[in-house]
Amino acid sequence: MSQAQATPLNLPSPRMLDTDDFIRKPRSLWSNAWRQFKHHRMAMACLFVLIGLVLVTVFGPLVYTRRIDGIDFVNASKAPELDHPFGTDDIGRDMLARVLWGGRISLSVGVASVLGSITLGMMVGALSGYFGGKLDTGLMRLTDLFLSLPQLPFLLMVIYLFRDTLRTAFGPETGIFLMIVGVIAVTTWMPVARLVRASFLSLKQKEFVEAAHSVGVRTPNIIMRHILPNVLSPVIVAATIGVGGAIITESALSFLGLGFPPDVPSWGRLLNDGRDFLEVAPHVLFFPGLFVSLTVISINYIGDGMRDALDPRKTR
Amino acid sequence: MFSAPLGQYHVHARVSLGGAYGGKPMNRYIIRSVLIALPTILGISFVIFAVLSLAPNDPMSQFALNPAIPFEVRENIRRSYGLDQPWPIRYVKWLGTLVTTGDLGYSFGSKLPVTTLILQRLPATLWVLGVSYIISVILALPIGIISAVKQYSIFDNLVSTFAFVGFSVPTFVTGYLLILLLSVRLHWLPFIYDSTLVVKDLESFGQLLRQSAMPIMVLGLFETATLARYTRASMLENLPLDYVRTARAKGINEWQVISRHAFRNSMIPVVTLIALGVPGIFGGALITEQIFRVPGIGSLLIHSLEASDTPVIMGVTFVFGVLVVLFNLIADIIYGFLDPRIKYT
Numbered sequence: 216m217s218q219a220q221a222t223p224l225n226l227p228s229p230r231m232l233d234t235d236d237f238i239r240k241p242r243s244l245w246s247n248a249w250r251q252f253k254h255h256r257m258a259m260a261c262l263f264v265l266i267g268l269v270l271v272t273v274f275g276p277l278v279y280t281r282r283i284d285g286i287d288f289v290n291a292s293k294a295p296e297l298d299h300p301f302g303t304d305d306i307g308r309d310m311l312a313r314v315l316w317g318g319r320i321s322l323s324v325g326v327a328s329v330l331g332s333i334t335l336g337m338m339v340g341a342l343s344g345y346f347g348g349k350l351d352t353g354l355m356r357l358t359d360l361f362l363s364l365p366q367l368p369f370l371l372m373v374i375y376l377f378r379d380t381l382r383t384a385f386g387p388e389t390g391i392f393l394m395i396v397g398v399i400a401v402t403t404w405m406p407v408a409r410l411v412r413a414s415f416l417s418l419k420q421k422e423f424v425e426a427a428h429s430v431g432v433r434t435p436n437i438i439m440r441h442i443l444p445n446v447l448s449p450v451i452v453a454a455t456i457g458v459g460g461a462i463i464t465e466s467a468l469s470f471l472g473l474g475f476p477p478d479v480p481s482w483g484r485l486l487n488d489g490r491d492f493l494e495v496a497p498h499v500l501f502f503p504g505l506f507v508s509l510t511v512i513s514i515n516y517i518g519d520g521m522r523d524a525l526d527p528r529k530t531r
Numbered sequence: 532m533f534s535a536p537l538g539q540y541h542v543h544a545r546v547s548l549g550g551a552y553g554g555k556p557m558n559r560y561i562i563r564s565v566l567i568a569l570p571t572i573l574g575i576s577f578v579i580f581a582v583l584s585l586a587p588n589d590p591m592s593q594f595a596l597n598p599a600i601p602f603e604v605r606e607n608i609r610r611s612y613g614l615d616q617p618w619p620i621r622y623v624k625w626l627g628t629l630v631t632t633g634d635l636g637y638s639f640g641s642k643l644p645v646t647t648l649i650l651q652r653l654p655a656t657l658w659v660l661g662v663s664y665i666i667s668v669i670l671a672l673p674i675g676i677i678s679a680v681k682q683y684s685i686f687d688n689l690v691s692t693f694a695f696v697g698f699s700v701p702t703f704v705t706g707y708l709l710i711l712l713l714s715v716r717l718h719w720l721p722f723i724y725d726s727t728l729v730v731k732d733l734e735s736f737g738q739l740l741r742q743s744a745m746p747i748m749v750l751g752l753f754e755t756a757t758l759a760r761y762t763r764a765s766m767l768e769n770l771p772l773d774y775v776r777t778a779r780a781k782g783i784n785e786w787q788v789i790s791r792h793a794f795r796n797s798m799i800p801v802v803t804l805i806a807l808g809v810p811g812i813f814g815g816a817l818i819t820e821q822i823f824r825v826p827g828i829g830s831l832l833i834h835s836l837e838a839s840d841t842p843v844i845m846g847v848t849f850v851f852g853v854l855v856v857l858f859n860l861i862a863d864i865i866y867g868f869l870d871p872r873i874k875y876t
Contacts, residue, residue, distance in 0.1 A: 257692075360574045363859065365851035367814040368832055372579070372848055375836045376586030463701050467818055470703050471833060486703060490822075493707065494715050504704040512699040519695075 244448070244525075251524035258520025261513035268510055272318030281312040283480060295498055302498040304488060313480040314502050320481040321507070324395055325462040331400030332461075333454050336407025337446075341438055343408070344415025355412070362405045367467070373398050374473050391475055395468065399461050407453055414446040448525040452518055459514035466507050482507045557867060564863045568856050573626075575852035580625065583845055584618035625845075635849070636842035640835070645846035649828060655724070656820070656827030660812055663747040667754035668805060674755070675762025679770065680789060690759060697756025702815055706749045706822040713745065720744055724825040746823045750812060761804050765797035799869045806862035810855040 253259060287307030295302040301310035343354040374394060381390035418424065419442060427441050466483030468474035475481045477488065482503045489499035628634045635645035678687040713720045724742050769775065770793055778792045779785075817829035824830070828847060835843035 360571060360578070363571050363575055363852060363855050364578065365810060365814060365848065365855050367817055368848045368851045369579070371817075371832065371836060372844055373582060376582065459699065466701060467703065471818065471821055473836070483703075486707075490707065493710060497711050497715070500707050500711075504707065508696075508700040508704050511701070512696060515695060515699045 248448075248521070248524040252520050255520035255523055257516045258523075261516035261520075264509060265513040265517060268318065268506070268513070269322065272315055272322060275315040276312065276319070279312060279315065281309045283312045283316045284308060284478065294496070301502045302496065304499045305492050305496065310485075310499060310502055313485060314482070314506055317480045317482045317485050317503060318506060318510075320392075320475065320479065321462050321465060321483070322510070324392065324399075324465045324481070325458040327392075328396040328399035328403070328461040328465075329454050329457040331396060332403045332457060333407050333450055335400060336404035337411050337443070337450065339404065340408040340411025341415055341443065344412035345419055345434075345438055345442070347416075351412075354408075358405045358408050361402065364402065366402050367464075370398050370402060370464070370468065371471065371473055374468060378473075387476055388479055391479070395465055395474060399464055403457065403460070407450055410449055410453065411446050414449075415442060418442050418445055452522045452525060455521055456515060456518035459511040459518070462507065462514075463511060560867050561864055564860055568860045571856050572853055575856070576626065576629075576849055577622065579845060579848050579852065580622045581618070583841055584621070635846035638835070638840055638843045640838050640840045640843070645842050648831060648843060649846060649850060652826060652828045652831045655825050656813070656816055656829065659743050659746045659819070659825060659827065660750065660816055662743070663750035664754060664809070664812060666747065667751045667758055670751075671755045671758035672762055672801075675759040676766055676789065676794060678759070679763045679766030682767065687763075690763070694756040694760045694763075697752050698760070702749050702753055702818050703822055705752060706745070706819060709745050709748060710822075724823050743825075746819045746825055749819055749822070750815060753815065754808070754812060757808065758801070758805065761801050762797070765800050766793060769793045769797040799866065802869060803862045803866045806858050806865055809858045810851070813851060813854055 285308060287303070289307065290299070290303050291305055291307040293299055293303045293307075299309050299311065301314060303309055304313070339354050339358065343351040377394060378391070381394045384390060385393060424437060424441060427437050432441070462482075465474060465481060466486065469481050469483030470487045472487055475484045477484065480488075485503035486500055486507075489496070489503070492499055625636065628636070633646070635649075637644055638648060641648070674690055678684075678690040681687055721742050724746070774796075775788060775793050778788045783791075813829075816825075816827060817832065819825065820827045820829040821833060828850070831843065832847040834840075835847065
């Protein structure tokens, strides 16, 4: 799509013009959205910050190979120095290694629970919006009920009650991970379900669905391949912001002592460990806090940028 | 619903706020909202009770580890609490006592009524939450309005960034930053809440203010950030509308256009959101109460969880649930009052 092709007068050679010369490369929804997104300066900056954070937590422990559980009482509660860039905690474990490892846990909890929550939400929303009737009424009453459950107290209660069972069933790390991801997903799917249902209600009456019906496409295919792709963009925005929310929830649970056990250093758990040593070793609190905050701020800005970019009313 | 098809899609003309809507459709709307809220509360209590009862965690396990209590005694204790009966029966009994006497049962640990425990802890929570919410509403409305009116100005950019950071940074991070700065470094404020403090004169009231200053600041920052964003967004939606242009065309000064026309209309969703946000800050109080050791209802829940005190867990979680439903109801009714276009379906 260079300028020379688009304006035939500038063509150097006298060859015959064909239609290709006048057809612009088609712009897809996503390339349009990306062009929009690039205008949102904070969102772009935060995208780089987040990519950096993800790379550091994924590849950091491979480069910085210090153990996360290497106890060293001689160097306990050391302030940041050359040997320990983030200092050490009260029993001399290296904070940089723990923060990097904690990032892996916190980020994967965030992503996994959002995947669970949007899958649940899309299923409920699609079924309820497409089929309507009694199924719709029932599912929407269920959605309302879940929306009225007090989220944090309910989470705390469920985790406290089922923690030991899952720990014995799947081991301390996987068990708690599955449980936290599960309960966050089960308590956050409702907005997505409402959103998807509303879109399905209007989309199922559109001509393209009728056309698909008339050529004999089966119902599951109509739902999955014809209607669902049209609903994705608001769901993706909700999912992005949801990752930030899930990371905060996980940190809050671990911070209250009801998330990961002490030997699994998620960011919230590190904050919980550090709270008793606030006066002597504030860096133990500072670095995990900084990483959680940076991650959530970036995710929220990116979500904001994506919302603007995918909003058809705001096309520049 | 089918007997009154006329009222169903009736759209009111805007006459005045209040008076004109005290009539029949509004009453029916309120009654309908209440009738939906009651089964929801019932459903919540059922879900919480079921989860608590079906959990593999045994509330009597603390006795199981104690060799001084033989098996028969343990079974007797179990029977005296009524725990030998199947849980659906216990649920019906629990619900029956609650409806007839307002009683939520007795704590396993302290043997006190759950309602007494909750009422003991409620004032501290309400004081911190109430003050921070009022402060944040007072701050957030003007901030949001100014940043919408002066969109893309330096003030607006500052406010937007502040708001974004304010609601993104978790309260347990801002809380410890404040403790570090104001208590550990500067020694201005105490960082532990003294629950035995009795307010009897000006000096002890000052002490109360000092010890609750930081939790109020942490919650206030979060709420101000959230509300300022809502207010700004709502004002921005209203400012470019035709009726605002008409008001300007009539020659009213800009201050009146903003305060009398745009502001009032953009408050409709914001007021609703203020009501809807109340249960959320009760949830947030769980965390701030742990940070600053405020002896409120949130710390009661955490302690009862750690002690496996099932009746207290049930009671507190249920109260949180009732709060959610109650404020949803209040938001619904306020919305109905403020927006005459709402359909009473």
